[in-house]
Amino acid sequence: MTTPPLILWFRRDLRLDDLPMLSAALATGRPLIPVFVLDPETEALGAAAKWRLGLGVAEFARRLEAAGSRLVLRRGAAAAVLLALVEETGAAGVMWSRLYDPAAKARDTGVKSALRARGLLGESHAGHLLHEPWTVATGQGGFYRVYTPYWRTVRGMDVPAPVPAPERLPAPARWPVSERLEDWRMGAAMRRGAAVVAAHVRVGEAAARVRLAEFLSGPVEGYDSARDLPAVAGTSRLSENLTYGEIGIRRVWHAAMAAFHRGAAGAETFLKELVWREFAYHLLHHSPHIAERNWKPEWDAFPWQGDGPQAEAWRRGMTGEPFVDAAMREMYVTGTMHNRGRMIVASYLTKHLMTHWKIGLDWFADCLVDWDPAANAMGWQWAAGSGPDAAPYFRIFNPATQVEKFDPKGAYRRRFIAEGQRAAGAEARAFFEAVPLSWRLDPARPYPARIVDLAEGRARALAAYAGRGGVA
Numbered sequence: 001m002t003t004p005p006l007i008l009w010f011r012r013d014l015r016l017d018d019l020p021m022l023s024a025a026l027a028t029g030r031p032l033i034p035v036f037v038l039d040p041e042t043e044a045l046g047a048a049a050k051w052r053l054g055l056g057v058a059e060f061a062r063r064l065e066a067a068g069s070r071l072v073l074r075r076g077a078a079a080a081v082l083l084a085l086v087e088e089t090g091a092a093g094v095m096w097s098r099l100y101d102p103a104a105k106a107r108d109t110g111v112k113s114a115l116r117a118r119g120l121l122g123e124s125h126a127g128h129l130l131h132e133p134w135t136v137a138t139g140q141g142g143f144y145r146v147y148t149p150y151w152r153t154v155r156g157m158d159v160p161a162p163v164p165a166p167e168r169l170p171a172p173a174r175w176p177v178s179e180r181l182e183d184w185r186m187g188a189a190m191r192r193g194a195a196v197v198a199a200h201v202r203v204g205e206a207a208a209r210v211r212l213a214e215f216l217s218g219p220v221e222g223y224d225s226a227r228d229l230p231a232v233a234g235t236s237r238l239s240e241n242l243t244y245g246e247i248g249i250r251r252v253w254h255a256a257m258a259a260f261h262r263g264a265a266g267a268e269t270f271l272k273e274l275v276w277r278e279f280a281y282h283l284l285h286h287s288p289h290i291a292e293r294n295w296k297p298e299w300d301a302f303p304w305q306g307d308g309p310q311a312e313a314w315r316r317g318m319t320g321e322p323f324v325d326a327a328m329r330e331m332y333v334t335g336t337m338h339n340r341g342r343m344i345v346a347s348y349l350t351k352h353l354m355t356h357w358k359i360g361l362d363w364f365a366d367c368l369v370d371w372d373p374a375a376n377a378m379g380w381q382w383a384a385g386s387g388p389d390a391a392p393y394f395r396i397f398n399p400a401t402q403v404e405k406f407d408p409k410g411a412y413r414r415r416f417i418a419e420g421q422r423a424a425g426a427e428a429r430a431f432f433e434a435v436p437l438s439w440r441l442d443p444a445r446p447y448p449a450r451i452v453d454l455a456e457g458r459a460r461a462l463a464a465y466a467g468r469g470g471v472a
């Protein structure tokens with residue numbers, strides 16, 4: 001008699017290194033069947049995230065093959081697909097790594113009860129975070145709403161050492177058939193933009209490990225100041241890989257801790273940033289409405305503008321505000337945006353244009369290859385003033401003074417804004433190749449005039465805020 005196999009359901013954990021679910025599965029001694037399911041929740045991803053996930057899945061399938069295994073692809077509602085696979089393969093059950101956004105939690109709870117109701121194994125494991133959100137609590141036993149005390153608690157908590165990838169995965173006697181990834185057309189919504197963004201992504205476990213090593217062997221030293229300069233490659237760029245689990249956060253944490261202990265300047269700030277990611281998940285788990293509604297309900301009555309020509313100019317990088325436009329174009333061309341840019345464009349949209357943060361959040365979700373449900377929601381509500389531990393609404397970034405401070409020589413603007421340059425660089429020109437033809441953009445035209453005067457926009461936002469009695 002052959003041992004019944006176990007199904008490993010991969011989602012945002014496309015790696016073999018440091019994966020608790022895999023360690024647990026290997027300990028059972030069973031043959032393993034890795035599976036990826038294109039379910040409605042995954043279908044609903046934004047264009048860039050879905051396209052990038054497709055690249056990650058393809059690379060992970062190659063990784064598994066090199067380890068004597070395969071990645072079985074199936075499409076449909078997760079519970080139905082997994083139950084059918086269990087039946088087909090005689091598997092003992094399914095294991096997966098936990099996710100924390102409301103849609104994933106609802107789906108996974110359904111899968112777990114469907115499996116268990118049939119007497120099968122349905123087991124979820126940690127793997128996406130340093131600490132499960134419910135394991136970090138305030139002195140009163142509640143959840144943290146403010147980052148600094150959260151950081152103080154988390155910095156000293158024990159993080160298990162990462163477990164290296166196994167050389168090989170035990171294969172089943174017979175493999176179930178797999179669908180073809182090409183048939184899923186995961187890049188369909190990227191239109192012509194995919195070819196442009198492809199030059200900027202670094203996909204898979206090996207690429208992520210190289211990124212980490214590169215960062216910790218040099219840029220970490222200058223991270224404290226360079227991380228604020230969008231023209232400088234001063235950050236790790238690991239968000240793209242962390243979001244698909246191509247590198248484990250525990251591995252990143254331990255490597256950064258080692259850098260800290262050897263005295264690398266900037267290592268502690270980098271550890272703090274990793275904890276911002278944790279904090280975002282802590283908030284998302286404990287107050288899931290952060291992704292959908294004003295975290296502070298007092299903001300529900302604020303007179304946000306809806307979608308319209310100004311929001312559209314913002315999306316298209318055509319506001320006439322150079323820092324804003326450079327950042328919006330950076331996102332369109334590279335699939336990511338520097339953190340300073342994210343803060344500036346989010347502040348500009350929600351304050352100078354007084355547009356609802358949800359409109360910005362949705363556009364980020366469509367354009368970012370590093371889209372993350374927790375970090376994006378926290379970032380937008382922080383910028384708008386409606387979130388926990390948010391920037392006060394009356395503190396309005398001035399994009400013109402920000403540009404003097406953080407892009408003093410104009411390198412970032414030149415890199416992404418072609419208009420007005422005699423010999424614009426490849427990335428500035430690539431924006432015009434990537435955007436839909438229907439936008440009718442032309443680099444030969446003059447750079448647009450400001451859609452909003454900064455002083456007027458600021459005054460309007462402050463008046464609205466004061467009119468509501470300073471809602472925050």
Ligand code: FAD
Pocket residue numbers: 227235236237238239240242243273274275276277278280337338339342343346364368370371372373375376377379380383
């Ligand atoms: P590094 O500076 O090298 O930092 C290392 C890691 O720490 C990052 O990869 C990320 O995982 C984490 N981190 C750093 N800053 C933050 C932060 N402010 N919040 C949460 N985690 C952080 N990050 C995403 O990963 N996905 C998003 O969809 C996203 N949307 C954002 C939206 C807004 C409006 C704002 C203001 C920020 C958003 N961020 C998001 C956070 C941050 O901008 C990115 O994580 C960062 O720019 C990624 O670049 P990096 O990997 O080089 O970061």
